[in-house]
Amino acid sequence: MDAVTYPENSVIAFINRHVVPLRVAYDSQPLASDFNVKWTPVLAILDEEGSGHQQTLGFFPPEEFIPSVMLGISKVHFDHDRFDNTLSTLHKLQGDYPKSAAIPEAIFLEGVTRYKDSHEPKTLKDAYEQLQADFPASAWTQRAYPYRLL
């Protein structure tokens, strides 16, 4: 991460603008135990109270790092029922990084967010149909499979 991703100007600008970056050694206690860190790099997105909403293991190149952090930010909003903020973050992710590996999960989360906001089952079916059309082999298409019946 230090050699490739963190020196990238787009990454520096994104991190400094959208999150508070905190860096600790992998064996720093009690955080390492609190987050079950056994290998590095472990990257987590926390809310303002310090509760975790996404945790990943392993390297991200710059073009996948920002989408992954954006997805994590959207989960913070989603878990706090801030649906407008969830959707705006997911839309920016999908618009700015349409080829990212994070897109299928973003489509899934958008469908679930729209459903929780509107209680309209069609939003879930729409998400499944988009996933089936664009990412038929994705695990997120499989997870959305029951929504085809709605």
Added chain:
Amino acid sequence: MTDKISWETDWDSALSRAKSDAKPIFLDFFNPQ
């Protein structure tokens, strides 16, 4: 624009900044060696 990430290295400082800035925290567990 700054040319590096402005890392916090202390949990309490990061929480305080997250609350005052109303931003999520990006936490990197790294290997310093």
